[in-house]
Amino acid sequence: MIGALTQLLVFQLLGEVVARWLALPVPGPVLGMLFLFVALVLRSGPDHELQTASRNLLQHLSLLFVPAGTGIMIHLHRVADEWLPLLLSLLISTVATLVVTALVMKLCMRGRTAQGDAP
Amino acid sequence: MTPQINEIWVYLSASPLLGLTITLLAYQGAFWLYRRSGTNPLVNPVLIAVTVLVLLLTLTATSYETYFAGAQFVHFLLGPATVALAVPLYTQFRRVRAMMLPVLAGLVAGSLTAALSAIAVARLFGASLPTQLSLAPKSVTTPIAMGIAERIGGIPSLTAVLVIITGIIGAGGARYVFDAMKLRDPAIRGFAIGVASHGIGTARAFQVSEQAGAFAALAMGLNGALTALLLPLVLGWLL
Numbered sequence: 001m002i003g004a005l006t007q008l009l010v011f012q013l014l015g016e017v018v019a020r021w022l023a024l025p026v027p028g029p030v031l032g033m034l035f036l037f038v039a040l041v042l043r044s045g046p047d048h049e050l051q052t053a054s055r056n057l058l059q060h061l062s063l064l065f066v067p068a069g070t071g072i073m074i075h076l077h078r079v080a081d082e083w084l085p086l087l088l089s090l091l092i093s094t095v096a097t098l099v100v101t102a103l104v105m106k107l108c109m110r111g112r113t114a115q116g117d118a119p
Numbered sequence: 120m121t122p123q124i125n126e127i128w129v130y131l132s133a134s135p136l137l138g139l140t141i142t143l144l145a146y147q148g149a150f151w152l153y154r155r156s157g158t159n160p161l162v163n164p165v166l167i168a169v170t171v172l173v174l175l176l177t178l179t180a181t182s183y184e185t186y187f188a189g190a191q192f193v194h195f196l197l198g199p200a201t202v203a204l205a206v207p208l209y210t211q212f213r214r215v216r217a218m219m220l221p222v223l224a225g226l227v228a229g230s231l232t233a234a235l236s237a238i239a240v241a242r243l244f245g246a247s248l249p250t251q252l253s254l255a256p257k258s259v260t261t262p263i264a265m266g267i268a269e270r271i272g273g274i275p276s277l278t279a280v281l282v283i284i285t286g287i288i289g290a291g292g293a294r295y296v297f298d299a300m301k302l303r304d305p306a307i308r309g310f311a312i313g314v315a316s317h318g319i320g321t322a323r324a325f326q327v328s329e330q331a332g333a334f335a336a337l338a339m340g341l342n343g344a345l346t347a348l349l350l351p352l353v354l355g356w357l358l
Binding site: 005008009011012015026027028029030032033034036037040041045046050051053054055057058059060061062063064065066067068069070071072073074075078079082084085086088089090091092093094095096097098099100101102103104105106108109 | 142143145146150163164165168169172173176177183186187190191193194196197198199200201202203204205206207208209212218220221222224225226228229232233236237238240241243244245246247250254257258260261262263266276277279280281282283284285286288289290292293296297300302304307308310311312314315316318319321322323325326332338340343344347
């Protein structure tokens with residue numbers, strides 16, 4: 001657990017440093033993900049510990065959004081003032097994005113199929 | 120009796136322990152409900168936990184800053200969790216590589232749809248310009264979205280909240296949208312969820328299947344990077 005956490009933090013740190021150093025618009029953790037991916041390709045796969053730790057962390061990814069989400073209490077005023085355009089914009093745009101992305105991908109891969117559980 | 124309880128409260132409200140503990144308790148309760156519902160996407164654990172916490176903090180007149188002093192330890196884990204997304208991405212890499220063209224085409228189309236349709240609908244219904252601009256990066260993962268909002272003239276902390284609501288809408292609604300489209304492929308479903316609703320959508324995808332989760336994670340990373348590069352340029356032409 002500690003070994004895996006250390007690896008994740010080292011790659012995040014590496015990502016943060018490179019993003020700042022080269023003034024990239026991509027945040028450090030996303031770059032860290034890229035670096036870890038390259039490292040996994042180079043050493044052909046994660047060790048057992050990293051595999052387990054990342055699965056546990058990602059199973060409860062939604063927990064990590066709770067503190068930021070609670071920040072809505074600071075913006076209750078603006079949200080109350082403009083709730084209708086906000087709600088319609090978020091609803092329509094999110095559904096439109098799901099539909100457009102899925103349709104474009106489907107069009108690009110006609111004839112190919114796959115099976116499995118779907119969310 | 121009463122002064123003692125007051126003293127305990129003074130201690131607790133000044134220590135990070137309380138904020139951290141109530142975050143975990145609220146989430147545990149919300150996740151229990153989510154499981155009890157048979158992981159119904161509408162019983163979103165983030166939505167329930169946030170609602171409980173906002174009510175609790177409002178009732179006890181606790182400021183968000185005080186709460187966040189404790190909750191930041193959970194918030195911090197977003198960084199290592201983002202890095203950890205490389206692992207499922209690696210596991211699914213063969214499938215990803217075989218789908219390079221659909222992935223890239225879907226990414227560009229989805230990324231532009233997410234930002235431009237959000238602005239267009241908000242403008243149509245009379246939202247103020249700062250609100251419109253805060254909405255533009257709503258499908259991008261929180262840290263990138265806040266950076267983009269700052270650059271294009273939105274309000275970063277409002278964007279953070281809109282990003283979360285978008286995630287909840289995507290995680291809750293995607294199943295119904297895809298079922299209506301008769302779309303089965305978990306790779307496409309996962310990728311579209313990741314583009315539209317970033318990490319919260321990805322969290323939901325992982326709870327259903329590893330393949331969908333990996334594609335959602337890929338979409339989230341790519342969409343964050345592409346939107347950060349593209350959106351300031353596109354808005355420069357449009358506005």
